[in-house]
Amino acid sequence: MKPIRPVGIVGYGGYVPIYRIKASEIGRMWGNEGCGLPIVEKAVAGPDEDMTTIAYEAARYALMRARIDPHEIGAIFIGSESKPYAVKPSGTIVAEALGIGSHLLAADYEFACKAGTEAFQTCIGLVGSGMAKYAMAIGADTAQGRPADDLEYTAASGGAAFIFGLKSDETVAYVEGSCSYATDTADFWRRAGQPYPRHFGRFTGKPAYFRHVVTAAKKLMEELGLGPEDFDWAVFHQPNTKFPLKAAKMLGIDKKKLEPGLLVPYIGNTYSGSSPLGLAATLDVAQPGDRILVVSYGSGAGSDAFSFVVQDAIEEKRPLAPPVKAFLARKKYIDYAAYVRFRGKLLK
Amino acid sequence: MRGQVAIAGAGCVKVGEHWERSALDLAAEACLKALEDAGNPRVRAVYVGNAASELLNEQGNLASLLADALALESVKAVEVRAGDASGALALHQACLDVLAGVGREPILVCGVEKITDVLAPEAERIQMLFEDARSTFHSGVTIPGLCALLTRLYMERYGASYEDLVALAVNDHKNAAGCPHAQFPFPITVEAILNSPLVADPIRLLDTPGFGDGAAALVLAEADEARRLNDSPVRILASEVVAGRMNFCEREDPLTIPSLREAAKRALAAAGLGVKEVDFFELHNTTSVVGALALEELGLAERGEGWKLISEGRIALGADWPVNTMGGLKGRGHPWGATGTYQAVEAVLQLRGEAGKNQVNGAEVGLAHNMCGLGSVSCVHVFARWEVKA
Numbered sequence: 203m204k205p206i207r208p209v210g211i212v213g214y215g216g217y218v219p220i221y222r223i224k225a226s227e228i229g230r231m232w233g234n235e236g237c238g239l240p241i242v243e244k245a246v247a248g249p250d251e252d253m254t255t256i257a258y259e260a261a262r263y264a265l266m267r268a269r270i271d272p273h274e275i276g277a278i279f280i281g282s283e284s285k286p287y288a289v290k291p292s293g294t295i296v297a298e299a300l301g302i303g304s305h306l307l308a309a310d311y312e313f314a315c316k317a318g319t320e321a322f323q324t325c326i327g328l329v330g331s332g333m334a335k336y337a338m339a340i341g342a343d344t345a346q347g348r349p350a351d352d353l354e355y356t357a358a359s360g361g362a363a364f365i366f367g368l369k370s371d372e373t374v375a376y377v378e379g380s381c382s383y384a385t386d387t388a389d390f391w392r393r394a395g396q397p398y399p400r401h402f403g404r405f406t407g408k409p410a411y412f413r414h415v416v417t418a419a420k421k422l423m424e425e426l427g428l429g430p431e432d433f434d435w436a437v438f439h440q441p442n443t444k445f446p447l448k449a450a451k452m453l454g455i456d457k458k459k460l461e462p463g464l465l466v467p468y469i470g471n472t473y474s475g476s477s478p479l480g481l482a483a484t485l486d487v488a489q490p491g492d493r494i495l496v497v498s499y500g501s502g503a504g505s506d507a508f509s510f511v512v513q514d515a516i517e518e519k520r521p522l523a524p525p526v527k528a529f530l531a532r533k534k535y536i537d538y539a540a541y542v543r544f545r546g547k548l549l550k
Numbered sequence: 551m552r553g554q555v556a557i558a559g560a561g562c563v564k565v566g567e568h569w570e571r572s573a574l575d576l577a578a579e580a581c582l583k584a585l586e587d588a589g590n591p592r593v594r595a596v597y598v599g600n601a602a603s604e605l606l607n608e609q610g611n612l613a614s615l616l617a618d619a620l621a622l623e624s625v626k627a628v629e630v631r632a633g634d635a636s637g638a639l640a641l642h643q644a645c646l647d648v649l650a651g652v653g654r655e656p657i658l659v660c661g662v663e664k665i666t667d668v669l670a671p672e673a674e675r676i677q678m679l680f681e682d683a684r685s686t687f688h689s690g691v692t693i694p695g696l697c698a699l700l701t702r703l704y705m706e707r708y709g710a711s712y713e714d715l716v717a718l719a720v721n722d723h724k725n726a727a728g729c730p731h732a733q734f735p736f737p738i739t740v741e742a743i744l745n746s747p748l749v750a751d752p753i754r755l756l757d758t759p760g761f762g763d764g765a766a767a768l769v770l771a772e773a774d775e776a777r778r779l780n781d782s783p784v785r786i787l788a789s790e791v792v793a794g795r796m797n798f799c800e801r802e803d804p805l806t807i808p809s810l811r812e813a814a815k816r817a818l819a820a821a822g823l824g825v826k827e828v829d830f831f832e833l834h835n836t837t838s839v840v841g842a843l844a845l846e847e848l849g850l851a852e853r854g855e856g857w858k859l860i861s862e863g864r865i866a867l868g869a870d871w872p873v874n875t876m877g878g879l880k881g882r883g884h885p886w887g888a889t890g891t892y893q894a895v896e897a898v899l900q901l902r903g904e905a906g907k908n909q910v911n912g913a914e915v916g917l918a919h920n921m922c923g924l925g926s927v928s929c930v931h932v933f934a935r936w937e938v939k940a
Contacts, residue, residue, distance in 0.1 A: 238747045238755075403669045409569045 203323070203380045205330020210373025210513065211364050212270060212336065215263025216482035217256055218360040218469050218529035221246040223541045225355045231538045232350045240355050240442035244470025246536060247344040247359035249544050253284045254295045256361040256475070257342040261300055263523035264338065264363040269372070272300055275365065276334030277307040279324055281317025281474040282361075283392070283399075284344045285310055296340065307334070311474075314390060315439055316500030317341065318362070318474040323506060325366040326377055336367045343473035348398035349547065356442055358470025362478035362526075374485060374519050375494065375510040381422035383414055384504030391502065401501070410503050411441065415449045418505035419497045426509055430454040433509070434492040437480035439499035440466035455495070462487045468530055481510070483526035488512045555648045556776035556783040556936070558656055559588025560898040562766035562891075565733035565883030571763070573600070573607050573664035577616050580765035580891075581660050585620075588769035588779045594655040595626035595647055599640030600662050601633050601887035605676050607667050616660065633680030634834075637661025637766070637890025638791075638920035638929030644770050645789045656771035656779065661891030665761045673761050677886070681923050682796040694758050696924055697837040698750035700798070704805055704839050705752075710857035712752045715838040716743045718860045719757050722835070722874045725867060726881025728907035731892075733762040733883030757837050757880075764885035766892040777936065784901045785939070787821035787915070788932040790814075796926040805854075807840075809928035810919055811847040817930040823915060825849045828932070830872040830900055830910045831865075832893040832918040835879050844919060845873075872910050875900060890920035890929060897933040914938050 223246055225239040247256065257280055265272060278293045285292050293308035307328075311317040318341015325337035342361025347354035369376040389410035392399035415438055423429060436459045438446035443466055450457055463480030465472075472479055477498040484494055489512065496508040542548055561583025563576050577598065585591070598613040609615070613627035626647075630640040644659040665673050678687045686696070704710060720740055726732035738756055746756040769779070776783035794809030795801045801808060818825055825848050835841030842856035850871055851859050859865055865873035876882050876896040879889065897916040899905045905913075914935050921928040 235748055404567060405569055405666070408567070 205326050205377070207330050208369035208376055209326045209330045209366055210369040210376035211510070212367040212372050212374070213264040213266070213268025213365040213519065214362065214374065214482050214485055215260045215267060215523050216362040216479045216526040216529065217259035217263065218245045218526070219247045219251055219256065220532055220534050221248055221536050221544065222533045223536055223538065227538055228355050240444070241470055242467045244356060244358035245360050245472070246541055246544055251344070251359070252286045253282050253342050253344050254286055254292050256344065256359060257292065257296045257340045257363065258299050260342060260361045260363040261296055261338060261340055264365050265300065266523040267519045268365045270336060270365070273303040275302045275336045275338050276305070277325065277328050277337040278302065279309050279311055279321035280340045280342065281311040281313070281321045282341070282343050283312060283314060283317065283473055284346065313504060314500035314502050315441070315473045315476055316498040316504055316506055318478045319496070319498035319506040319508070322364065322508065323380055326380065329366045329368060336365055338363060338365050341474040341478035343475050345471065345473040346398050351398070353399065353401065356471040358472050360469055360472035360479055361475035362482040364478065372515055373513055374516040375512045378509035378511055379422060379426050381418055381425060381507045382504060383418040383421065385414070387503035389501045389503055406501065410501065411445055411499050412449060412452065414503050414505040415439065415497050415499050416452050418507040419453055419495065422507035422509060428509065432493060433459060433495040435459050435462065435484045435488055436495040437463040437477055437484055438497050439477045440464065440480060441471045443467050465526070465530065479526060485512070485516060486520065486525040486527060488516065490514045490516060554773035555645045555770055555786045556773040557768050557786065557894070557898055558771050558776040558779040558783050559584040559586070559769035560767070560895040561587055562731050562895045563764055564731045565762040565764035565885055567666045568664065568763040569666065573603050573609060573612065573662050574615055574619055576664060576763060576765035577612065577660050577662040578619050580662070580767040581616065581620055581658055584767035584769050585658065588656065591656050591769065591779055593622060593625060593658045593769070594653040595628065596622060596658040596660070597640040597644040598629045598660050598662065599636035599887045599890060600629060600631065601636050601680065602676050603664070607664050612662065632927050633922035634884070634886040634889055635920050635922035635927050635929050636887035638893070638918065638931060639890065639927070641768065641890060641894055641931065642789045642791050642929055645786055648770050648772055651772070654775060656769050656775065658767060658769055659891060660765060660767040661888035662765035663885040663887045664763045665885060666763055670761060681926070685797045692750065693836060693923065694753045695750040696798070697839060698753045700804065701752055701837065701839040704842065707805065708854040708857065713740050713744070714857045714861035715842055716740055716757050717863070718835060718838040718841040718865070719743055719880045721860070721865055722878040722881040725875055725908055726877025729876040729882055732877040732881050733760060734877070734881050753837055759836070759879040759884035762883035762885050764883060764888045764892065766888050766895045768891060768894055782902050783936055784898045785934045785936060786931060787934050788817035788930070790817040790820065791927065791929045792816070793927045794925050796923070798924055805843060807843055807847050807925040807928065809925045810844060810921065810930070813928040813930040814848050814919070817917070817932050821932040823932065828915050828917045829913040830875050830916045832875070832896055832916065833873055833878060834889070834919050834921045835874065836924065840924065841873070867908060867910065875905065875908050875910055893918035893920055894931065894933070901933055901935045
């Protein structure tokens with residue numbers, strides 16, 4: 203998939219809450235002595251945060267880098283599976299808080315962990331077709347993990363925002379192409395009204411994550427006539443530390459190319475925020491001319507793959523907002539008791 | 551066993567997580583391979599060994615289902631069920647059917663299990679349904695939990711270390727690396743086992759079989775008929791089944807498997823062989839400690855000394871008593887009701903000289919032990935090359 207007119211990213215921003223809980227602290231709670239923990243620690247939204255506040259923070263930084271009049275943004279899409287309201291859009295909350303005008307297309311997306319990159323594609327389409335001058339895509343979550351479930355170790359909070367516009371001297375990276383792959387694969391789900399998702403154990407691996415990520419990435423490379431060696435950086439959805447590294451290996455991509463965007467060991471799986479945050483962190487270090495592969499994954503299941511080429515404007519715009527690394531360094535540890543309170547697991 | 555039974559064909563599927571295939575798909579593939587190996591004869595009966603398809607797959611009556619799927623017209627179809635001993639028990643029943651001599655056509659035997667239709671905790675729960683509910687299942691203990699008790703007692707009484715025992719898992723993985731149908735065809739180290747998650751102190755994850763799906767099938771016939779179908783049939787010199795105390799805490803000594811001791815004694819007597827005349831052994835090592843106990847019950851080691859055979863490497867391919875030549879439960883995998891027939895297929899490969907890198911040189915006789923749980927029932931088969939007669 204390619205837009206008729208070239209489209210790029212005019213501004214981007216990431217945000218990760220300050221609180222962290224160590225995987226070993228969760229393990230201590232449930233009698234797991236520490237063998238095979240999937241990550242080191244995860245980011246936890248504070249008691250005064252939810253998905254929309256995280257989306258707002260990231261979007262604010264994206265606007266700072268974009269240097270545009272917020273009123274010129276014609277669409278805002280938020281991809282998330284932790285929307286504060288089941289019925290009431292999240293995008294309007296964020297748009298109003300940002301001061302974006304009201305002549306606005308706003309919608310919330312849901313496709314497990316890939317809802318954020320679906321918003322990318324819609325924005326690229328709207329801008330590329332001329333229906334919007336600028337469009338904003340946000341992937342953000344305060345993900346849910348059932349106490350004692352494997353997911354509790356990784357389900358984390360965070361998000362990233364991207365503003366798309368026509369490719370110009372103001373865009374920090376342009377879109378070379380995108381490719382999606384989706385099937386009906388029930389590896390992970392949360393039914394309406396249920397507080398926590400369920401998953402089918404090891405089925406979430408080979409037939410789900412790896413099949414979709416690898417297929418989408420290969421198809422994108424085939425369509426663009428590129429090989430794994432043509433990418434300087436790669437970002438894959440990060441449900442744990444092992445999966446993205448294995449996906450890279452399967453695609454023949456050197457694991458060093460993942461390093462800047464591999465955030466999961468220190469913030470956990472930010473679900474819809476995961477691959478967008480990885481892209482933001484990679485843009486924080488990439489040089490003009492670098493090519494970045496981004497492949498998201500959403501259970502249920504599907505993957506969106508993108509190729510971005512970094513442009514000169516990155517040098518000037520990068521310092522206009524805090525890098526993702528700053529949020530990684532800024533942290534306060536909480537114990538399981540505080541985690542229980544912050545995440546609303548106790549009935550008052 | 552009076553009379554002579556031989557295997558005219560054998561086939562199996564790779565053990566693994568067969569997400570997109572049903573128990574029937576797996577069984578049918580194994581059976582078609584075994585039938586082809588035997589020259590696609592018409593069969594008069596099909597025996598299916600399966601532990602828990604109703605609970606795992608919402609599908610019962612597998613034998614009739616399989617006969618229908620394979621378009622076997624007007625055959626006898628029998629399902630045999632004894633937990634993870636179902637495969638060898640189906641083989642035993644099929645042997646008896648051959649010997650009953652009610653027809654000349656061969657008999658198809660298939661062990662099959664599709665475990666990954668449920669999540670691991672549910673599979674663990676279902677596995678405990680093969681135990682005595684009153685004393686075991688209702689207490690909440692799991693098979694690795696029971697093995698942990700045995701391992702602790704074994705180590706304390708006989709002075710073995712956990713490192714000594716898990717050398718069996720290392721042996722199994724080494725052999726699995728050369729086995730095309732193994733679930734885990736790669737070597738592991740003692741260190742990797744000791745660093746893997748604790749399942750039930752002192753049992754580590756890499757000392758337990760993973761959950762895997764599989765099916766393995768054989769075509770049995772009276773010996774001369776088998777010879778007519780296949781140039782190199784494999785003889786079944788003995789097939790013995792013995793039940794024992796289900797709860798090992800109620801055995802005279804918990805560190806024994808009386809059902810195995812008796813079944814092996816009867817089988818070796820029927821075959822007219824001493825245990826040390828057997829060239830290789832396929833054991834039912836639920837965890838490493840059970841392998842050590844099995845070596846003692848077979849008479850290869852004195853009581854309390856099975857671990858020494860393991861830690862000294864005397865069970866390796868090319869050593870004194872090769873054990874689990876294709877990976878055993880740990881390396882090949884343990885698809886419950888199929889494990890017994892996998893052992894038989896592997897014995898066929900060894901005795902026909904088709905075991906590739908894992909070939910036991912000059913193998914003439916092999917013994918397989920398949921049991922339910924920790925010895926509630928033991929099935930022992932002795933297999934031999936065509937040239938060897940009981």
